[in-house]
Amino acid sequence: MLATAVCLSATSLLLNACSEDAVDGDWGIDENVTFEVEQLQGPPEEPGDYLGRIGDNLYFAGNNNLHLRPSNPATVYSAAARWHYAPAEVTAAARGDGGHREQIVEVDGEFFYLFEGGAVLYGTSDGGQTWQEMGDVPEVGGGRLLGDGEHLYVLESPVGGPSDASVLWRSDDRGETWQPILEAIQRDAVRAMPDLLVAAVAAESDWSGRLVRSTDAGATWEDLGSMRDLGSYIERFGAEEWVKFDGEWLTPPLKHPYDMDGHLGVVDDDGLVDYRPLAGLSETDSLETLTPCGDKLYATARDEPDNLDTPYGTRLGRIDTASDTWTELELPEETYIPLRLSGGGLHCVGGESLVVITDAGAWRSDDGAQTWQQVGSPFSTPTYLFRSDGDLYSGQSFSPTWKKPQDQSRWEHTTAFRELSDGLYEVSFEGVRDVHGSDGRLFVTVETDEGAAVYRTSGPQADPDEIWASPQTNILEVRVHVDGDHVAIAEHRLGSGLFVSHDGGDSLEQVDLPPTDYGIPAPNSVAFFDGRIWVAMPGFELWSKPIGDGDWRREERGLPETHRPDALRHAHGRLLAVSSRQVYRRVDGRWQGVLSDEIRHALDLPAIEAFGEFDDPDIHDATVFGGVLVVATDTKIALVRPDDSYDILDETGGVELFDLGTELYAAAPNGGLVRVAR
Template identity: 25%
Template sequence: MLALLLAACAAPQQREADEYAQEREREGRGGSAAEQVREERNEQSERMSGALERAQLFAARRLPGDAQELQAERWFAAEKRMREMPHHVPGRRGFAAAGESLKAAPHWQWLGPANATGRTRTLEFDPRNADVLYAGGVSGGVWKSTDAGASWLPLSDDAVNLNIGALAIDPERPDTLYAGTGELYRNSGMPWSPMSGSGILKSIDGGVSWSPLLATQNAHFRYVSDIVFSPRDSRRLYAASNSGIWRSRDGGASFERLLGPADAQDLARYEGCTDLAIRHDREQDWLLATCASRSMADRYWLPGTVTPIACGGPCPAAIFLNTDAGNDGQWRTVLSEAGQGRTQIDIHRADTRVVYAVAASIAPGFDRNGDGAGDYDNGLHALWRSDDGGETWQAQLRNDSADLLSASLFQFHFAVKPSACGDNSPADFYAAGWYNNAIAADPLDADTVWVGGMTLFRSVDGGRRFGLASYYLANDDSYVHPDQHRIRFDPRYDGSSNQRLFATHDGGVSISDNARAPLGYGDAALCRALPGERVRWRDASRGMGTTQFYAGAVFPDGSGYFGGTQDNGTWLGRDGAGPYAWRHILGGDGGFAAVDPGNTQVLYASSQYTALAKSLNGGITFDDANRGLNDQTLFIMPYLIDPNAPQRLYAGGTRLWRSDDGAASWRAASTRMGGSAFDNRTSAIAVASGNANRMLVGNRRGIHRSNAALASNGTTVWPSVAPRDGWVSRLAFDPNDSAVAYATYSTFGGIHVWKSTDAGASWQPLDGSGEGSLPDVPVHAIAINPRNTQELYLGTDLGLFVSLDGGAHWAVENSGYANVITEDLKLVAPAGAPVQLFAFTYGRGVWRVALGEFDGQADYRIDTRIAGMWWNPQQDGHGLMIEPVVIDGVVHVVASWFVYQDGEPYWLIGVGRADGDTVRVPVTASRGANFPPDFRAADVQRIPWGELELRFASPRSATLRWNSSQPGFGSGELALESLVATAAPADDPPGAALRTCHSGNWFQPAQSGHGFFLHVFGSGEQRQLVAVWYVFDRGKPLFLVGAGPIDGDSATMTLGITRGPDFPPDYRIADLQRQPWGTATFRFTGADTAQVSWTPSLAGFAPGRLDLQRLTAQLGRSCN
C-alpha cells in the first residue's frame, strides 16, 4: 500500500521530470530530422571511440601488474574476507564482533533517481499473478512490482552480488527464485569487470532474502546468462554460463556440466553460452542452447577475449540440441554458420515445433553502401525458423536482403539511410548485436515474431520482412529507450483485449498495450512512425533505481546532489522534489561533477574526455567550459573546484590544467606527468583546504605533489613517489591538516589505502590489522569526517568500509546500505546539523545517511563457525548440538536440544532455514523404540513439539527462545554460549584420516530414528571427537554423551548418562546426576562411511556394532 501511495503522489512529478528530460534531449539534438540524425551520429561516434577505452579503464584499473586477465577468485576471496570482518556500529562508537551486520536506525536513505533507470536484462512473471513482476538490473539487483510495472521495490540490496544477468521463477514453487549474476555482454573481454558475477543466488521466500548457491561460487559461473526449468521436475534446472551449459537435479545444491564446447587443444571455443529454450510438451527435457563469442569489431572487445587459434578469431556461434537433457542425452550441433555471432532463440508457446533464432554477425557481411567493405559486423547475420523443434532450420532473412529496414535489426534505423530523414550524410551502419539482441514469438500466431536490437521490430510473415515498432528519436509514445535485452508477452495475452508486451532495455522496462497495431515498412518507416494508429509504448520503470553513477557532487547544505551516469548523462536531484523528480541536465556519458560552494546556481558537469560544461542557472542550460583544455584524458576526466577559491578549477590529462576564471579558459599547470601513454593520464586530484599551494595528482605511475601549485605552469616538473604499483583512484587531504593526505588504489594485489603526514612526500600503508584489516578489494573513494578526522569511509567494489581510529582497523558498513560498487563519496557538514555522508553508486543510484544519528545493534550472520555444542554455564547438564548445513543450495541449521522432562532424558531435533542472524527450527520429540539391537524404526513415534528460535549475536553467543504446543513446556528464553566449537580444516594435521570434515550427523539408514552428532574439535595431535548419541531405552528417549582422543581413523571414548533436572525454567543444576554408561569406538572408513561399536558397563544394555552413513555435511566442510 505504501508503494502505491508513493507512486500516486509522485505521478505528476514523474511526468514533469520525464517531459523535462525529453525537452533537454530535443534541445540538444535540434529540431529537424536531419539535425537529429547528425547529432545522434556524433553522439554515437563519441560512444564508439570511447567505449573501448572505458572498457579498458574498467578492467585495467583493477588488474595487477602486467596481467591481461584477473582471476575471479580474487573477488571471491575479497567477498569471503568481508563476511568475516567486524561491522560498523556507530551508535556504540565502535565495531561489532567479526561476522556481524547492522540494523541501524535510521537506515541509509535512498535518494534516487527513481525516474532514471539503468540497464535491465531480464523480466519474469509470477505464475500465480501476472501483475507481479520480477526484473533484474545489471549492477542494480532484483526488483519486484506488484502492479504490473507501475512501481518497483528492491529485493536484493544485501545480496552478495547485484549484477543480475538472468532470473527464473520455479513454476511449481513460485516463492522460489533463482538469480544468475554477471553480464557476459559487457564484460570488457576480461574475466573481471564491474559486471562480473558470483554464481547463482536463490530465494525461497519470494525474494525477501537471498543465499548464494555454493556449488556456483566459482569461475565457471562468473557470468550466468540464462536459467530454465525442466517442465517435468522444477528441481531440475539448467543454467547457461561463461563455461557452458550446467544442470542441477536438486534445486541448485549441486551442478554438473553438460556442455562445454572446446577446440582440439581443449580450450574454450566461446566466450560463453548465452541462451536456453526448453519445450514443455515432451516427456524428456528437449533443450536448445546457444553459445557464442563477440565480434572483434564489438565496442567492448579487448585483447584476451576468447579467439581460438582453430578459428583465427571468434568461432562461429552454434545452436545445440539435446532431446533428453535430463537423462544425459547427446548434444548435437543443429545450426552453425561462418560469420554467425551471438544467437538468441524462442520456442512458440502454442506450437513448440516452431522455433525462431536470430544471430548477430562476427564478419563484415554484405557491402550495403558499395565501398568495397562489408557493413554488418555486429549487425544482422541471419534470422531462421525451425518447424521441427530445432532439428532443422531455414533462413528467413539475411543481411543482404533488398529490404534495408529488415536487414537493420541491430542498427539505428535512422542512420542506415539518412536521406529518408532529409539528410544527405553518408549512411552509418554501426551495430551492437552482441550486446543488444532479443527475440520473441507471438504466443498466438506462429508467423509473428519480434526482434530487439537498438530498437524493436515485428514481422508477421515468419521473419522474412520486418516493420519498425519503436523509434529512438521520437518525442511521442512511439519512443522506447534504445538497446533491447528481453521481450516478454503478458501471460494473459489473447491478441485482442490483452495485447500487452514488455521490453527491457538500457532504460529499464517499457510496455505496449497494443502489440498488434499496424507498423510501417520499408524506407518510409526509417525515420518516423505511421500517423494515427501505431504500436504505442509507456515507461514501466518507475522507482527502479538502478542508475550507474561514475561520480557526484553535493550542495553545501546537502539539499541538492547531482552526478554523471553511464550512458544516461548527468542527473540532478533535490530534497524538495524527491526521488521521482530528478532532472536530466546534460547528455552523453556523464562524468565528474562540481558545485560552487558559494553559489549553487553555478554547476559544472561533463561527459566524455574534456567535454566540460558550466551552468549559471542551476542546470537549466549549459555552455562549454573547456577552452584551452587540450589533452589526452581518461574517458571520464577528473576535475575539481579549489576549496580555497571557487573560481579556480583543476582538471587532469597527461598533465595538470588550471583555470582561474571559472573554467572560461584553461592553461597547463604542470609538464607531462610521465609521458603521453594511457598509464600516465590523471586519475585523481586533490587540493588542500586552507593551503591552495598544496596539491596531489595521481595516475597509474604514481602520486605527484606540489607545495607551490599556484606558481606551477606548463614547464613545472612535479616530484612523485609510488607507494605501490597500480591506479590511484582517489586522493584527499585531511580537511583540518594540510600535511595529512590519503590515497586509495583500485588495483588488486596490494595495499589499497595509504596515508601521508608530510603532504605526499612519503606514504604509509593504512589497510588495518588483524580482524580489522581490509580485504584485497578495489577501493574507489575515500571521505574524511571533518568533525572527527579519525573517522574514514571507503567506497569499494563491495560497498562501504569504515574506520573509527584513523585506519588502524576497518569494518564493513552495511546498516541498510546496498552491497554495490561505490564509485564516489561526499561528506557535507551543514552548520547546526549532523555530518551527512553521500554515496554515488554504480547500479543503485545515490544514498545518504546522517552520521550523527546512527544507532546500531549488531546481528550475526550465520556461518560455519556456529557448529558444535552450545550451553548455558549456569545450567550445566543440558545443551544443544548445532550444525549449519546446505539444503537445496541454501544455508540451514540442524539443531538438537538434549534436555530433561520430569527428571528423565528428553531430546528435540529439527532443521530450519538460516535468515541472517536467526534460524527458526520446527522440532519434534520422539519415543516408542528400544535400544539396539532391539531398535525397530517402525516403533518410533514422532511428536510435533513446537519451535526453537536461535538468534546469534556472534559465532560464540546466542539466545534460544522456545514455544511448545505440548503440555508442560510452554515458552521461554535462555542465553547460550559455545561450549565446544567444531575445528577448522586447518586444524587437521597433514595426512589425517579422521578429519574435521567428518563432523556432522551420522546414522544407519535401516534404523532411521536414532543417530549420532559427531564433531571434531581441537587442533593437531590434541584433536578429539565429541559424540552425542540420541537413542531410546524401553520406549523412552535417551541421550549418551562422550569425547575421546583421535587416533588415526578412530576415536574411543567413555559415554555417560545424565538425569535428574526438569525442563527450563525449572531446571536446577543441583538435581543433575551423572552416571557412566560404557565405551564406544568410532572408525571412519571413507568420506561418508563409518562404523561404531559399543560396550556398555551399565546393566540393561547389550554391546553392539553399526555401520554408519553420513546424514549431513557441515557448511563448507565436505570431505569430497
C-alpha cells in the same frame, strides 16, 4: 592491541559518547557529529538489458554500478511492486554482456543463464534464489542461449565479421554435455520453439542462404527453400521477438529490409512469417513489443521521429487478432518527457497485471491500462551529489540531473544544466559528465563530440559562466578537482593538460605535468596541501610541486611495491593517499598506513602484497569527517578514530563519498544513497 569501540552499535556512533578515550586533535575531532547509516533512495535510472523472467520476477542487468567490480549485477522487478537488487548468487549469474532477448531460458522447470563473457552456464532450481555453475559450454566463445522447453541450445557466436557462420549445439542433460547439430548458421538466425527449430544457413549455390527446419530437436533437418524466394532475409530472421497468443506465434516485424510499419507478423507451421496490416496503426507506427496478458494481447508501437535529435515516441495499444485491429490505450502520466520504455518496456505479472518499465520508474495496471499506479524505480549509484538552496541534487555522468526537495523522499526530474548540453544526453552519450563544489558555487563539466567545457554557476538554474573550454575532439575525459578556492582541471587526451586556479576559477593557468613515462600523463586526482600541488598520476605515481614556480618531485617514500595509491584526498587539513588495500597519510615527509591489520581484516581486505581474487573487496574512497577517518569498500564502511578504535558499518558499502560540509553521503554499490554522518 587495538581497541574496538564497544559503546557503538553496528549502525550508530555518537562521538561524544566515546570521546574520553580519543586522542583529540589528530583528525580534528568534532563531538557534535552523529554517524549512522540512513538508507536513501537514489535518483531513478533506466534499467539495463532485459535478461528474462522467473515466475513474476523480471530480471534486468544493472546500469548503475559504474565503479563496482564485478560489473553488471542483476536487478529484479518483483510482483510485490518494488525494485530490489538480486542476491549475490544471481549477481554472479548475471555478468553477461546483454543484447539478446530472453537470456534466461526455462527447461523442465529449471532456469538457465549463460555467462556470455566466459561461456559458463548457470542454473537455478529454486526460482532464482540460488544459482549453480553448470559447467563450461565447449568451444563457444560467448554465445546465445535458447530453449524449447525440453532441450537447451547454444548458438556459437561468430568471431569475425557478419559473413562468418555460427554453429548450433544441443544439450540433453542440463548443460553437462553438448553436441553440434547444425553448422553454417548465418549470423543470429535461429529460432527454438516447442517441437520446432528454424534456422537460416549459408549455401554455396545460393548467396541469400536457405531456411531449414527440424521437428526432432535437430536430429534431422528439412530444406524449406531459398531465403530470397521466401522473403525472409537473414538481416531480419532471428532478430524478431516471437510470442505465442491464442494458438499462434506472432512477431513485430523489423523495418529492414521491408517497410512493414503498421503490420503484425504471423508465423506459420514452417517458421515463415506472413504480415497482416493492423487497422488503427499508421504507416509510420512500427510495433516494438508484443505482451500477452490474460486473454488479451497488448503491444507498444513506436512513431518514427522527424529527425535524429528527437527521441522516439511510444504508444500503447491492445490488438484484436480476430479482426486485426489496434485500440489505443493510455500510458501512465510521466514526469520525464519524452517517455521511453526500457528493457522490453511492457510486461505481464501475475497473469493479469501490466507493468510498464520506463527510464524514470515502473507503473502497474490491474484493469487493462485504464488506470496506473507508480510502483517504484530502480535506483542508481550517483556519480555526483550536491545541495543547492536546501534541495539535494544528484545524477550520473551523461544522464539527467534529479532533485530531491527538502523533507521529501521522492526524486523529481529537473532541467538543471540542460542548456549546457542542449539536451543531447537524451539520445546520446554526451552532456553533463560531473558536478563539483558546494552550495553557491558549482563547477559543471560538459563533454560533447565538439570538445569539452567547464562552467561555474551559483545553482542548477543560474546563468553559467564558462571558465575553461577545449575544442579538442580527441579528449578521453576531463576531470575537475575542487579544494576550497583551489580548482584543478585535468584534460585527458594525447598531449594532456593541467590547468589550476587559486581564486575559485576567476583565473586559470596551465601547469606543466610531471615528467612521467606513462602514455597519457594527466593526473587521476589533484590535491592542494602545505603550499604544494599534489597529483596522483596513472601508473601509481605520486608527485608534488610548489604552488607557483618550482619543480616536480616524486612523493612515494613509505609506499609498498604493490597495490600503491592511485588517488589523493585533502580533507580537513589532512592529505590522504588511497589505494585498493590501504589508506596512507603524510607523516614527517613519508607515507604511513592508517589501517591496522585488525581493521583491514574487519573490512575483509586481502593482504597488501597478495595478488588477490577478482571478487575481493576494494577500498573505493576515504575522507576525514567529524574527526573520524571514513573508509568505504564494496561491502562495508569503516569509522577509524584517532586512537585506532574503530567501528564497522556493515549494512552497506560505498563506491564514492560525498562531503557536503554538514553531511557525509556514500554512493551505495547496489544503487541509492547512504547518509553516513551529519
